[in-house]
Amino acid sequence: MxxxxxxxxxxxxxxxxxxxxxxxxxxxxxxxxxxxxxxxxxxxxxxxxxxxxxxxxxxxxxxxxxxxxxxxxxxxxxxxxxxxxxxxxxxxxxxxxxxxxxxxxxxxxxxxxxxxxxxxxxxxxxxxxxxxxxxxxxxxxxxxxxxxxxxxxxxxxxxxxxxxxxxxxxxxxxxxxxxxxxxxxxxxxxxxxxxxxxxYQTAHYTETSKGFTFHARQTLSESEKEVYVMIIGETARACEFQLYGYNRLTTPLLSKEDNLVAFTNVLSQSNTTHKSVPMLMSA
Known part of the structure; x- marks a missing residue:
């Protein structure tokens, strides 16, 4: 002591x-x-x-x-x-x-x-x-x-x-x-x-996002069917995807897809599940 x-x-x-x-x-x-x-x-x-x-x-x-x-x-x-x-x-x-x-x-x-x-x-x-x-x-x-x-x-x-x-x-x-x-x-x-x-921007979403647009447009005619499948791998980390240069074979099947587009400059709105998932599913 x-x-x-x-x-x-x-x-x-x-x-x-x-x-x-x-x-x-x-x-x-x-x-x-x-x-x-x-x-x-x-x-x-x-x-x-x-x-x-x-x-x-x-x-x-x-x-x-x-x-x-x-x-x-x-x-x-x-x-x-x-x-x-x-x-x-x-x-x-x-x-x-x-x-x-x-x-x-x-x-x-x-x-x-x-x-x-x-x-x-x-x-x-x-x-x-x-x-x-x-x-x-x-x-x-x-x-x-x-x-x-x-x-x-x-x-x-x-x-x-x-x-x-x-x-x-x-x-x-x-x-x-x-x-x-x-x-x-x-x-x-x-x-x-x-x-x-x-x-502040989040609390005043209707004001701060007023007039925003993605400039997206439909390329197919209205008579043709379009099917969209959205898969949310919410707990996955891009830094451990083979698609993004990770040295282990973590995405072997996806890496073989010819028509796959891997976006490299995308960020989640949040690093917490209870906020990011609702945001992913909303406008």
């Missing part, structure tokens, strides 16, 4: 909690540099710029616990991002992930939780103690020294400056680079805005 008490006291020291918070918030940035295989300049920007901003924000309060709770939204995003990296192996929090938080039914939610239980436990172990330490810091009397705050504020500005240089280098070295797509958490915040826009 003594060792846990010693760790607790060490973490509760204001200067230690200051740096501990920055490290835990930066875990997704470091992980994404690896999973997304970022070029050097993009990886530096992805670590230095957000890290410098977190560093600077942590100097705004004498008690680190206050800053921790001010940054609660980013703590939540960090935990969410790490869980998704465990689940999918790569990529940031997509637009539909935010929409699914409020629309997924309990059955599918529990099925998903069963698959990500280790990741959920892991982020709880990392971030719940941080929030608890934040509460203890707010309630306690220990504060950061003014000299420490001034010094760390200068360090924060310096890291941000280096981050901005790296960001500029990313744009110069990679023409496809976009901060709103490649810089965490800016890209996640961008997706939150998109999620809000799409929620």
């Amino acid at each position: 003594k060792i846990f008490k010693d760790i607790y006291r060490w973490c509760l020291q204001p200067c230690h909690l200051f740096f501990l918070t920055i490290i835990t918030l930066m875990l997704p940035n470091v992980a994404l540099c690896i999973t997304e295989r970022m070029p050097l300049m993009a990886a530096l920007a992805n670590i230095l710029l957000p890290g410098g901003i977190y560093w600077l924000l942590m100097t705004l309060a004498k008690k680190p616990g206050k800053a921790i709770w001010w940054l609660f939204f980013f703590v939540f995003l960090a935990a969410f991002q790490l869980v998704l990296l465990y689940l999918f192996g790569r990529s940031i929090i997509a637009v539909d992930m935010f929409l699914n938080l409020i629309t997924t039914n309990p059955g599918e939610a529990m099925e998903l939780l069963d698959n990500i239980a280790p990741a959920v436990v892991g982020v709880f172990v990392i971030y719940l103690p941080l929030l608890a330490l934040g509460v203890m810091s707010v309630c306690g009397k220990k504060e950061l020294d003014k000299s420490f705050i001034r010094k760390q504020r200068s360090v924060g500005y310096a890291i941000i400056a280096l981050g901005l240089v790296s960001l500029a280098g990313s744009y110069v070295s990679d023409k496809a680079y976009r901060a709103e797509l490649d810089l965490y958490p800016a890209n996640v915040l961008y997706n939150i805005v998109l999620a809000g826009e799409r929620t």
Whole structure:
């Protein structure tokens, strides 16, 4: 028990909690540099710029616990991002992930939780103690020294400056680079805005889709019969179809069909069954 008490006291020291918070918030940035295989300049920007901003924000309060709770939204995003990296192996929090938080039914939610239980436990172990330490810091009397705050504020500005240089280098070295797509958490915040826009468009479907047409036309005469067969392989993944280049023979019979057309640029409206299937069957 003594060792846990010693760790607790060490973490509760204001200067230690200051740096501990920055490290835990930066875990997704470091992980994404690896999973997304970022070029050097993009990886530096992805670590230095957000890290410098977190560093600077942590100097705004004498008690680190206050800053921790001010940054609660980013703590939540960090935990969410790490869980998704465990689940999918790569990529940031997509637009539909935010929409699914409020629309997924309990059955599918529990099925998903069963698959990500280790990741959920892991982020709880990392971030719940941080929030608890934040509460203890707010309630306690220990504060950061003014000299420490001034010094760390200068360090924060310096890291941000280096981050901005790296960001500029990313744009110069990679023409496809976009901060709103490649810089965490800016890209996640961008997706939150998109999620809000799409929620509005869905809620006002009659207005936002007014006048839309597929420009489809009938090629056969009215006297000829037409038979349409629609097969929904709702749980299948295109990335595991032989038709789309998968290295196993998963569609051997379909691959032999002469008149088969395989569309390669098609997306589902949702990655959840209870939403995607009704959408597939509607206009």
